[in-house]
Amino acid sequence: MTSAIEVRDLGKQFGSVRxxxxxxxxxxxxxxxxxxxxxxxxKTTTLRMLLGLVSISAGAATFGGxxxxxxxxxxxxxxxxxxxxxxxxxxxxEDHLKTVALASGxxxxxxxxxxxxxxxxDVARRRVGKFSLGMRQRLQLATALLGxxxxxxLDEPANGLDPQGxxxxxxxxxxxxxxxxxxxxxxxxxxEMEETVDDVVIxxxxxxxxxxxxxxxxxxxxxGTGMRIRSPEINRLAEALNAVPVGWRQTAPDTLVIDGxxxxxxxxxxxxxxxxxxxxxxxxxSLEDVFLRLTHGFDAANPMGPSSGQSAPFQQxxxxxxxxxx
Amino acid sequence: xxxxxxxxxxxxxxxxxxxxxxxxAVVLEGLVILGTFLGNRTSGGxxxxxxxxxxxxxxxxxxxxxxxxxxxxxxxALVITTEFRHKTVTTSFLVxxxxxxxxxxxxxxxxxxxxxxxxxxxxxxxxxxGITLSARGGSFSGLVHQIPAVVxxxxxxxxxxxxxxxxxGSILTNQVAAIVTCLGWFIIGEAILVNLxxxxxxxxxxxxxxxxxxxxxxxxxxxxxxxxxxxxxTLLMLAYGLGFAxxxxxxxxxxxxx
Numbered sequence: 192m193t194s195a196i197e198v199r200d201l202g203k204q205f206g207s208v209r210x211x212x213x214x215x216x217x218x219x220x221x222x223x224x225x226x227x228x229x230x231x232x233x234k235t236t237t238l239r240m241l242l243g244l245v246s247i248s249a250g251a252a253t254f255g256g257x258x259x260x261x262x263x264x265x266x267x268x269x270x271x272x273x274x275x276x277x278x279x280x281x282x283x284x285e286d287h288l289k290t291v292a293l294a295s296g297x298x299x300x301x302x303x304x305x306x307x308x309x310x311x312x313d314v315a316r317r318r319v320g321k322f323s324l325g326m327r328q329r330l331q332l333a334t335a336l337l338g339x340x341x342x343x344x345l346d347e348p349a350n351g352l353d354p355q356g357x358x359x360x361x362x363x364x365x366x367x368x369x370x371x372x373x374x375x376x377x378x379x380x381x382x383e384m385e386e387t388v389d390d391v392v393i394x395x396x397x398x399x400x401x402x403x404x405x406x407x408x409x410x411x412x413x414x415g416t417g418m419r420i421r422s423p424e425i426n427r428l429a430e431a432l433n434a435v436p437v438g439w440r441q442t443a444p445d446t447l448v449i450d451g452x453x454x455x456x457x458x459x460x461x462x463x464x465x466x467x468x469x470x471x472x473x474x475x476x477s478l479e480d481v482f483l484r485l486t487h488g489f490d491a492a493n494p495m496g497p498s499s500g501q502s503a504p505f506q507q508x509x510x511x512x513x514x515x516x517x
Numbered sequence: 518x519x520x521x522x523x524x525x526x527x528x529x530x531x532x533x534x535x536x537x538x539x540x541x542a543v544v545l546e547g548l549v550i551l552g553t554f555l556g557n558r559t560s561g562g563x564x565x566x567x568x569x570x571x572x573x574x575x576x577x578x579x580x581x582x583x584x585x586x587x588x589x590x591x592x593x594a595l596v597i598t599t600e601f602r603h604k605t606v607t608t609s610f611l612v613x614x615x616x617x618x619x620x621x622x623x624x625x626x627x628x629x630x631x632x633x634x635x636x637x638x639x640x641x642x643x644x645x646x647g648i649t650l651s652a653r654g655g656s657f658s659g660l661v662h663q664i665p666a667v668v669x670x671x672x673x674x675x676x677x678x679x680x681x682x683x684x685x686g687s688i689l690t691n692q693v694a695a696i697v698t699c700l701g702w703f704i705i706g707e708a709i710l711v712n713l714x715x716x717x718x719x720x721x722x723x724x725x726x727x728x729x730x731x732x733x734x735x736x737x738x739x740x741x742x743x744x745x746x747x748x749x750x751t752l753l754m755l756a757y758g759l760g761f762a763x764x765x766x767x768x769x770x771x772x773x774x775x
Contacts, residue, residue: 205773236775243614244607244774260614271611277604279532286531294524294612334608 195220195254195342195373196241202249203236203397210236211397213250218342218375218390223368225388225405226377229486233397234377235273238346242271254342264295270335271344272328280320284311284330287319288337297338305333310359324351332363343367345376349383361387381482395486409478418452420461421445421470431464448474521613521622522629525596528605529630534595539634542588546638550645585638586726589631589675590699593682596630597623598692607774617766623683624762631679632672639668670730673751677729680758681722687765711742718742725753 196218203211211233218224228234239245241252243259254262254269262268278287288302306312309329314322319330328351335343345364349357364387367374378384381391391408393401401408417439422428425445432439438450449457454473461468529535597620600606613619643664682699689695703723711718718724719742728750744750 239773239775242611244610246771246773262614265614266612273607273611274604277607279528279599279603279605281533282528282531286527290524290527290531291608291612293527294521296520 193220194218196252196375197254197256198237198241198250198252200250201237201240201247201252203233203240203245204248209397211240214394214397214399215250216392216399216402218373218392220373221368221371222389223364223374223376223387224390224392225381225384226375226392226394227381227384227482227486228377228379228394228400230379232379232395232486234379234394235346236397237394238271238273238344238375238377241344242269242273244273264338266291266295266335266340267297267338268340269342269344270338270340271346272331272335272348273344273346274331278319278322278327278330281318283316283318284322284333285315287330288333291334291337295338301337301339305336308336309333309363325353325356328352328356341372343372343374343376345374347377347379349378349380357383381479385478393482393485400485405478408481411481417448417450417474418454418457419446419448419470419472419474420457420468422466422468424466427464428461428466431460431466435460445469518618518622518625521618522625524612525622525626526629529596529626532599534599535592535630538588538592538595539637542585542634542638543641546585546641547645550642550649584703585634586674586678587700587703589627589634589678590682590685590703591696592630592634593623593627593679593684594686594695594699595682595692596627597683597686598690598695601690602692610774616769620683620687620762620766620769623687624680624758627679627683628676631675631677634679635672635675639664639671670747674726674730674754677726677751677754677758678722681754681761684758684761684765687762688768690769715742719744720753722754722757725750725757729754 194217198214198216201211201214202209214233214237226234226238236245237252240247241254241259252258259265259269282290284306285302288305289299291297292299292302303312303315306315309332311326311329311333314326319327322330328348332345332348335345348360352360364374364376368389376384376388384391385405388405390404391401392399419442420428421443422445425441425447429439429441429447432447432449437452439447441447454471457471461471600609609619610616613622643661685699686692686695689698707721707723711721711724719728724742724744728744729747730750745753
C-alpha cells in the first residue's frame, strides 16, 4: 500500500520542551487515519509541521516524498482545516473562499460548490464574525476542499459541532474516503472517531504509542469485553463462575465483570444457579479503554516506549516505528 | 505572483479597515483644501486667490503636505498585520508556503494601493480646488497645468510609504505595536531628531519622501532643510521599505505559526 503522508523521526523542540519526539507514522492512500492522543500530546504541532507552519527540529514530514512547501499550489493536493478562528470577522464567507481560490488558480465556481457541500450556501454572503463555532468548522472544511485535494488533514474537526454535526462530519469523511482520498483526522476522543477511521495513530507526550488498523486494535480490545453483573449474591455467583472455564474479576463489592460472556450464555447460567441479578450489562466500547491505557500510564507503565510489550501486538510490519528512547 | 496580488486586493476590498482609512484621508484632505482657500486672508481682510505656482502645487500635493502619506504608511502596516491579528496568516501560509512571496505580494499590493490613495486625494484636490477657485474668480487652468509636475511624484511617494508600512509590519506583526511605532516615529521621533540634527532630515523617511515627491520645499517645523534629489530620495525610501521587508521575511521564515 502506498503512503499519502509519511512522517519520519519527526521532532520539535519548543525551548526546553520536547513537544514531538522521534515520531514516525504513515497515512495510507485512500484510507481514513485517526490521529489520536490526549490534549497537549503534540497532535496539532505534528500537523502544523506537516503543513510547513511550524518549523521542524528533526526528521521529515512529506506528501509522496515532497515537503508541503515544495508542492506546486499545495492546497490543490493537500486540504487542511486547522482551527476555527482563522477568518477575518468582517469578511463574508464567500469572499474568504474567493481570496483562497484566486491565489491558487482555482475557479470561482468551486466556491459555490464547496459552500453547498458543507451546508453553508445559505449564509455565503454573511460575515464570518457572525458565524457559530460549528459554522466556522464547516467553513474551514470548505476551505480545505476548495482545491479538490486528494489528501485532507483535519485538526479536531468535531470540536464545536452538535451531535447532528458530528454525524454529518462522519458521513462527510467516509464520503471523502469513498472518492479515494486520504484523510488524516485528529481527535482527543477515540469514541468520536471510532465509526469513521480505518487506521489509528495514537500518540502521547509527543511519541508514537500505536499505529494499527482499527480492526486490529478492536480485536485486541475485544479480549477485554464481557458482561458486567451486579448481584446481591456476588459470592455465590463467583463460586458458580469458578466452576466453569471463564475469566472474571470483581470490580465493586456487588459487581463483577465476566470476560467474553454473552447474555445468551449468562442468562440461562444465572437461572440455572438461581442467582438474583440487579443488573446485567453488555460491556462494550473498550476500544476507549485501550486508548486510555495506552495514552495515560504511558510513561509509568511503559517506560521503554512503544516498542515494548504492551503495544507490540499492534505493530504493522511496514510501519515499524522507531519512536521511544529505546 | 499576479494571482497572489489579485488575491491580496480581494482580501483588502472585503474588509472594512482600508475603506475607513481611505475615508478618513479623504475627509482630512477636504479640510486641507478648505483651509488653503478660506484661511488665506489678505491683510485687507479679503480672501486671496492662490495663484502662484507654489501655492497651487501645495494644494495639489495637499495629501502629501498634509501628511496624507501617513495614511499610505498605515495602510501598508495594516495590510500585513491584520493577517496576524485575525490569524488569517495560517490560511495565507497554507496557500503560499513561501513566506517571502507572501511579503512580496503584500509589498506590490500596498504600493499600488498607496498610489490609488494618492490618486483619490489628487482628484479630490483638483475638484475641490477647482470649484473653490472658480467660485472666487480664479483660474482653473493654472491648477490643471500643475498636474504633470505634481502627480507622478505624489503617486511615487504614497507607494513608497505604503511599502515602508509593509516593511515595518513584517517585523512588528503585532498590529498595535506597528501602528504605535509608525505614528510615534513620524509624529514625534522624527521631529525630535530633526530639531537636534538639522542635517539628518534628508536621511529620514519624510525627508527622503519629500525629495522623491519632487516637491522642492523640505520645510518642517519652520525651518528649511536640505534634501536629496528625487531619485536619491526614491532609492533611500526603497532601501528603508525593502530593507525592513527583507528583515521581516527572514524573521517570518523561521517563525512558528501556532
